[in-house]
Structure formats: structure tokens, C-alpha cells
Amino acid sequence: MTTPNSTYAKPFLTVPEQIRRLRGRGMDCGDNAYAAEVLQRYGYYRLSGYWHLYRDRPAPPAPRFDEEHREIRLDTFVPGTGLAHVVSLYEFDHELRMRLGDVLSTVETAFRFFIGHRLGRIDAFAHRHPWALGATRQEDPGAPPEPTAAYREWLEEYDRHEQRARGDFVVHFRQQYGPHLPIWVATEVMSFGVLSSLYDLMLQPDQEILAARFQVRTADGHGDRGALGNWLNNLRNVRNICAHYGRVWNRAFDVLIDAPGQARKDADDLLASLAEEGTNNRLYGVLLVLRHLLLSIAPEKGDVVDLADFVEEKSRTVGFGMEQLGFPDSWRSSPIWDRAFALDRSPMMAASLLDRAECMTAAETRASLTGAEVIDAERTRTPAQAARAKKAAQRSLLRTYLKHNVVIEVELGGTKFYPAFQFRDGKIIDALAEINQALARSCGGSDPTDVARALLDWWQTPHPDLPHGVDGSDRSPLELLSSATEEEFAAAIDEADAIRSFVVPHDLDRGNACE
Incomplete structure (x- = not known):
């Protein structure tokens, strides 16, 4: 048998004794039957959290707070405190x-x-x-x-x-x-x-x-x-x-x-x-x-x-x-x-787009553009100068892609992301760039996040007239792109007239195809 490690020494009180204590401290408990029913239903200790606010404070000049800066409350209740009110607080x-x-x-x-x-x-x-x-x-350089x-x-x-x-x-x-x-x-x-x-x-x-x-x-x-x-x-x-x-x-x-x-x-x-x-x-x-x-x-x-x-x-x-x-x-x-208040939906949509495709940040995308051509490439440069020139060429190439609307861009929280499937061999895929440009131009002045969603929808949606997969299933333009040469991909897109299935952003909810 173990002995509890506690200094608690307050005596056990029966329900009638609890009622007498509350009345003695100034609480209106109503009749005994009501008070007993309430205390047996909810419990003295649980209800004490609701009547604590109605306990008297010490009168000046007695301190109002203890050494741990907790407000001191006396055992007596402020005049007018009733058990029925405490119960209404509990039920609320x-x-x-x-x-x-x-x-x-x-x-x-x-x-x-x-x-x-x-x-x-x-x-x-x-x-x-x-x-x-x-x-x-990694604590040690050589350790895993x-x-x-x-x-x-x-x-x-x-x-x-x-x-x-x-x-x-x-x-x-x-x-x-x-x-x-x-x-x-x-x-x-x-x-x-x-x-x-x-x-x-x-x-x-x-x-x-x-x-x-x-x-x-x-x-x-x-x-x-x-x-x-x-x-x-x-x-x-x-x-x-x-x-x-x-x-x-x-x-x-x-x-x-x-x-x-x-x-x-x-x-x-x-x-x-x-x-x-x-x-x-x-x-x-x-x-x-x-x-x-x-x-x-x-x-x-x-x-x-x-x-x-x-x-x-x-x-x-x-x-x-x-x-x-x-x-x-x-x-x-x-x-x-205000019940009619709404947040901008673009961040939620942009985050969903990042979940749909592997994406790179702008810095990662620039670094991946190893095919960027340095201006005056024949010029003699130190290794540091050559590295700076290469980075400048990569920045310039990404800006060019953006200027001509040939790359899908998703912006979220001040960071710009680019789906990785758009790039191959250190540059954008030319056939993809032509399609992106044509589709983006058909969107007019739509919100950039809506345009990015519409483009991703087209790339990722299976098209019945494209060459089928090995299991006979319909393939999306993106699936075809990943398994074919650029020439084969472009020819298949043209033959299926797949671009006609693109849905411009303002028509997304109505489901109308772009003519």
C-alpha cells in the first residue's frame, strides 16, 4: 500500500454538507432538493470553476495578489450570488x-x-x-x-x-x-x-x-x-x-x-x-x-x-x-x-497547383537552365567571372520566357514557382513553349493564378484523341510529352487538335471549351 505524496487535508463533504458550506459562505442555493440535484449532476469541484469569479476580493489595504501574482479570492461570495446563475454559466x-x-x-x-x-x-x-x-x-563530416x-x-x-x-x-x-x-x-x-x-x-x-x-x-x-x-x-x-x-x-x-x-x-x-x-x-x-x-x-x-x-x-x-x-x-x-467577408482565393489555389506538379523556385529554375548562352562567350574570363556571366545568362533567359508567356508560373507567399516538367536539357521544351504561349494569350487579362490553373488542367487532363498508353488508357499531353520526342509530341497534338480542348479561366466554372 502506498502513501499519497500530498499535503491535501481538506475533509470529505457529503452533498448536504456541501450545501451548508455554500450557504454559510453567502451563496443563494435555492431549496435543498434543487441544490442537491445540481451538485450530484455536475459536482462541487467542477462548478467551483464557475463560481470562483463571484468570490469576494480582500478589502484594502489587504494585498489583492499573492507572491505568484495570482489574484486572491476569499471563501465568501459577493452579495446576490446564486447557484442557479452558476448553473446557467455552466450550461452555457x-x-x-x-x-x-x-x-x-x-x-x-x-x-x-x-x-x-x-x-x-x-x-x-x-x-x-x-x-x-x-x-x-550530421555530427561528423564523414558519418552518415x-x-x-x-x-x-x-x-x-x-x-x-x-x-x-x-x-x-x-x-x-x-x-x-x-x-x-x-x-x-x-x-x-x-x-x-x-x-x-x-x-x-x-x-x-x-x-x-x-x-x-x-x-x-x-x-x-x-x-x-x-x-x-x-x-x-x-x-x-x-x-x-x-x-x-x-x-x-x-x-x-x-x-x-x-x-x-x-x-x-x-x-x-x-x-x-x-x-x-x-x-x-x-x-x-x-x-x-x-x-x-x-x-x-x-x-x-x-x-x-x-x-x-x-x-x-x-x-x-x-x-x-x-x-x-x-x-x-x-x-x-x-x-x-461580416458573414459576407471572403479572403482572396488565389493563395489556396496556388498551393493546390504546387501539390499537383513538382515545382522549382525561381532560383532553382535559373540554376537548371544550363543551356543559357553567355553573351560574348568567346571572351576570356576568370572562373569567377565565367560563373557570374553564366548566372546572368540564366536570369536573362528566365526573364525572356516570362516576357513571352511561354512558361507556367505559380506565385505563392511572395515566392515564384515553375513546374519542372517544362524544362529538358537545360532549357524550356520548345514544343511546350509554343503551346503555353498560345494558350496563355487566349486567356486575355485573367488572373495569373487562374491562368496557371487552366494551363496545368490542360497539360494534366487525359485527351481521348491522343495516342493511348500501353494499357489502352487515355493519356494527357503531359504523359505524352514525357514519353515522346518533341517532334512526335508536336505531331500528335496537331493531329488530335488537342489545343481546342483548352478551357479559358473565365469559363472554368461553366466548362466551355475555347474555340
């Missing part, structure tokens, strides 16, 4: 928690997809390959890279989740393929905490792409990967509180919310209030983060606005201050709480 908080949990579920489900999908392009088992996450270190301690700890925790998983889809995968799950299945068996930690392990460019997708921006417009990682950790914490029936009303959350760099820089930014103390650890900050994320995930859903309206209504009928939940006085004036 219960509904708030349930509705908040539903919204959190929508966001969590979306991030399971987006993280798994981004990593899946690298490798089906990217989570089991630390090199795919950039989670390696080793997984980081953070990755080893993460994998140990994930393995426990994978081994405990018993869903039908997990059983199917194990029976068909073995014990380990591919990343797009693995994300479904992770806890939100393990998923959040996986994001923290991802390569920096992948983190930035995900942050830019959700318009979580640094001061210079790039994806703020640190802020998004913090948001996921905060939402994990709130989700766990909701899942374990913890109090949300009048709570200071343990994980402070980071304001993205852009919000810290611009006081008029939609997320600027996240930089304010008293908002970044309260419910309002959580709702603001959820509203911003859902505007990208499910822009048609007004669940978070409904939740904010619900809190405002209950503040009047139940009786509590909105400031207790971190709502600033002017919160209603922010356009983000």
Missing part, C-alpha cells in the same frame, strides 16, 4: 464547448489532409524517412546523417498511435500491405498533438507553403511557418480541453497565440488583435484563428460567426462580460466578422 459553457469542438474538428480534419498530402508528394512513407522532413543532423532527437521522440509517440489503431481502413492496409501505414493514412490515426508536431518537423519550404496557403504571413509576405505551427499547438490545447469537458468560459489558455508577422506590422490587419495581451490567451483569440482558417478551408461555412453571435447573446441573457473571454470593445467593427 457546455454548449459553447460542444460547438467549439465541432469547428475544431473541421479544421483538424482539413490539416490531416493538407499535411499528409504535402508530404505524400515526397514519399508515401515520408513520416518514416527523416530526410524527407529535414529532421537529420542521423535522425534528430526531436524526430526520434516524435516517431516513438506516433508508433504508439499506429499500433493502437484498429479502424477498418487500418486493418485493411495491414492485411494487404504490412504493419506500416502510408502518410495519407497515418495522418488519420495520429492525435492532433502528434499531427501538430509533425508539421514542426517538416522542411521549411513545405511549412511556408502551408502557411501561405492559409494566408498566415510574415511581415514581408511569405508564409509565417512559426505562427501557423503555434496556431496548431494552440488549437490542439483547446481541443483537448473540449474533449475532456474542461471549462472554456473565462479561461486563460496555456498556449499563447502568436500573431503572424504581417499582423504585428500592420495595426489594421485582420489579425492585429492577436498581438494584444488579454486576447492572445482567451476565447476571442481562438475564435479569430478559427474564423481565419475556415475562410480558406470552408469559406461558405459561418460556424465561427454563429459561435461569436451565440457568445454575445448569452452574455446578455446569462449575464457575463464579453471582455472575460477576450473580446475587445470594437470586435464587431472588424470585417472578418
Whole structure:
């Protein structure tokens, strides 16, 4: 038999004794039957979190805060405190928690997809390959890279989740393929905490792409990967509180919310209030983060606005201050709480395009243009001068491609990307360039991201009149390009008149082909 290591010495109280104590401290408990029913249904300790705010403060000159800067509350209650009011607060908080949990579920489900999908392009088992996450270190120059301690700890925790998983889809995968799950299945068996930690392990460019997708921006417009990682950790914490029936009303959350760099820089930014103390650890900050994320995930859903309206209504009928939940006085004036408000859809679309094709940054693309011709190539140069001349030629060649609209460009978070399939032997594929130019010109003044999507759609969509694959299936222009010479490709495109299947951006939703 073990002895508890605790100094707790308060006596056990029966329910009648609990009622007598509350009355003795000044709470109106109603009749005994009502008070007993309430205490047996919810519990004295659970309800104490809701009546704590109504306990008396010390009268001056007694100190108001203890040595750890916590506000001191006395055992007695302020006059007029009633158990029925405490119960109404608890029941409001219960509904708030349930509705908040539903919204959190929508966001969590979306991030399971987006993280798994981004990593899946690298490798089906990217989570089991630390090199795919950039989670390696090399202590000695001659030694092979080793997984980081953070990755080893993460994998140990994930393995426990994978081994405990018993869903039908997990059983199917194990029976068909073995014990380990591919990343797009693995994300479904992770806890939100393990998923959040996986994001923290991802390569920096992948983190930035995900942050830019959700318009979580640094001061210079790039994806703020640190802020998004913090948001996921905060939402994990709130989700766990909701899942374990913890109090949300009048709570200071343990994980402070980071304001993205852009919000810290611009006081008029939609997320600027996240930089304010008293908002970044309260419910309002959580709702603001959820509203911003859902505007990208499910822009048609007004669940978070409904939740904010619900809190405002209950503040009047139940009786509590909105400031207790971190709502600033002017919160209603922010356009983000307008039901008709919408974020720019281009970043979400651009990120989806990067998921569809292997892409290179502008710097990587320039470096790949080894076929760029140096001006005055016969001139004698030092190795350093020759390297600079080559880089200048590569920059000039990419600018030329862009000027003549022969290359697909996707811009996200201030970074420009180029699908790698457009280049071969150190330069753009001529037959591809001619097609890109013709298709891009037919788009007129459409949004650049819409044009990039339309071009990728044409390249990646199977065409019935192109030469079939070895299995008899229809092939896309891109599949044909990868398996044929330029001459064979150009001839097949002309014979099938495949360019006529291109859909200009403003017709994408209507499905009309370009004539």
C-alpha cells in the first residue's frame, strides 16, 4: 500500500454538507432538493470553476495578489450570488464547448489532409524517412546523417498511435500491405498533438507553403511557418480541453497565440488583435484563428460567426462580460466578422497547383537552365567571372520566357514557382513553349493564378484523341510529352487538335471549351 505524496487535508463533504458550506459562505442555493440535484449532476469541484469569479476580493489595504501574482479570492461570495446563475454559466459553457469542438474538428480534419498530402508528394512513407522532413543532423563530416532527437521522440509517440489503431481502413492496409501505414493514412490515426508536431518537423519550404496557403504571413509576405505551427499547438490545447469537458468560459489558455508577422506590422490587419495581451490567451483569440482558417478551408461555412453571435447573446441573457473571454470593445467593427467577408482565393489555389506538379523556385529554375548562352562567350574570363556571366545568362533567359508567356508560373507567399516538367536539357521544351504561349494569350487579362490553373488542367487532363498508353488508357499531353520526342509530341497534338480542348479561366466554372 502506498502513501499519497500530498499535503491535501481538506475533509470529505457529503452533498448536504456541501450545501451548508455554500450557504454559510453567502451563496443563494435555492431549496435543498434543487441544490442537491445540481451538485450530484455536475459536482462541487467542477462548478467551483464557475463560481470562483463571484468570490469576494480582500478589502484594502489587504494585498489583492499573492507572491505568484495570482489574484486572491476569499471563501465568501459577493452579495446576490446564486447557484442557479452558476448553473446557467455552466450550461452555457457546455454548449459553447460542444460547438467549439465541432469547428475544431473541421479544421483538424482539413490539416490531416493538407499535411499528409504535402508530404505524400515526397514519399508515401515520408513520416518514416527523416530526410524527407529535414529532421537529420550530421555530427561528423564523414558519418552518415542521423535522425534528430526531436524526430526520434516524435516517431516513438506516433508508433504508439499506429499500433493502437484498429479502424477498418487500418486493418485493411495491414492485411494487404504490412504493419506500416502510408502518410495519407497515418495522418488519420495520429492525435492532433502528434499531427501538430509533425508539421514542426517538416522542411521549411513545405511549412511556408502551408502557411501561405492559409494566408498566415510574415511581415514581408511569405508564409509565417512559426505562427501557423503555434496556431496548431494552440488549437490542439483547446481541443483537448473540449474533449475532456474542461471549462472554456473565462479561461486563460496555456498556449499563447502568436500573431503572424504581417499582423504585428500592420495595426489594421485582420489579425492585429492577436498581438494584444488579454486576447492572445482567451476565447476571442481562438475564435479569430478559427474564423481565419475556415475562410480558406470552408469559406461558405459561418460556424465561427454563429459561435461569436451565440457568445454575445448569452452574455446578455446569462449575464457575463464579453471582455472575460477576450473580446475587445470594437470586435464587431472588424470585417472578418461580416458573414459576407471572403479572403482572396488565389493563395489556396496556388498551393493546390504546387501539390499537383513538382515545382522549382525561381532560383532553382535559373540554376537548371544550363543551356543559357553567355553573351560574348568567346571572351576570356576568370572562373569567377565565367560563373557570374553564366548566372546572368540564366536570369536573362528566365526573364525572356516570362516576357513571352511561354512558361507556367505559380506565385505563392511572395515566392515564384515553375513546374519542372517544362524544362529538358537545360532549357524550356520548345514544343511546350509554343503551346503555353498560345494558350496563355487566349486567356486575355485573367488572373495569373487562374491562368496557371487552366494551363496545368490542360497539360494534366487525359485527351481521348491522343495516342493511348500501353494499357489502352487515355493519356494527357503531359504523359505524352514525357514519353515522346518533341517532334512526335508536336505531331500528335496537331493531329488530335488537342489545343481546342483548352478551357479559358473565365469559363472554368461553366466548362466551355475555347474555340
